Amino acid sequence: MNARRLGQDATVLAAAGADLQALGEIEAWARRAVVVPDGAVLVDTHVHLGRDRDGHVLPAAGLVADLDANGITAAVAFPADEPGAGGDFREANRRVIDAAAAYTGRIVPFCRADPSAAAERVIAEAHAAGARGLKLHPVAQRFRPESPECIAAVRAATDLRWPVLFHAGFGARPLGPAFAALIEAVPDCRLILAHGGRGDHRALAAATAGHPGVLFDTAVASLPDLVTLPPERIAFGSDRPYGDHAQALHLVGVSARVAGWDAAALAGVLGGNLLRWIGPVMP
């Protein structure tokens, strides 16, 4: 694995004329924004593995190198948007589960499904193979969170005591009423709303405030959204390969500074809040 700067191949950056020393200094400064509390376990909630149809790529070896470089113990990883010929993500799920087996203790595999493509069967198969959660993307797979198909998928995941990570970032539709309806339909669900719910943060925060089973991840999130949430509802995430770990750590550090999180709150954001849901990294 070649050296990297901000998640990118340093050789490629140098060839493009980037100043690697300056980038390295900024990367170190960004990591120092977080004063990691003693005993904190850093777990990245949000990583796409594989080759997305939009061209973004992250192999498992690259992810583990990134984790090592940034002092992160493990990452929740799920397939990129590569549903395969059947449109059901089964092959991509298998690759993520295999990657988790190859890098024991570093990758927590979530499966990905399209609610309109045999999701309940896909979830059952992934569970049997070792997956520990579900990722759904309403924009990429073009469904509504409150649709009967999505409710059925979330019900199936919840019956397995799985958390469900939802894309809740860029997109035009209002999200507050949609997730309120989903929670009403599956009251015992545990949802991780990605990107701090930046697609409709105020409405989402209000709609989910009374539901204990909601976390917001910090992956490419907006600072004003994070600092207005209780820290026990936040989980660190990077959105690799769309984001990078140094930037993701910097966002958490600045949020802690602005919101005044204490060490316990920060440790929760960096990994404790997620681990309370999924159990230890090594099951």
Added chain:
Amino acid sequence: MSTADALRVVALAAQAEIALVRRDDVAGALLAQAARAADGMPAGAVLGEAARVLRAGPGREAVRQVALSLCRMGLHEAQADVLGGGA
């Protein structure tokens, strides 16, 4: 620096972020403006480097990704200034 100064950087960096996400050529100009607006502020160094790296390697995907990360760091530093939690 005043809140207005920080807010100006927030606006420019937020526009640059979306331009970078959408691979819009206007990103370079917006980053250069954001870097000038942030001169002397905590966001200045990262926005300046974002503008420089994008100018050095326009059209390169790795460069776009690095510029995007730097832009987001600058945006968050400027937002922290607005919110009263600046470095």
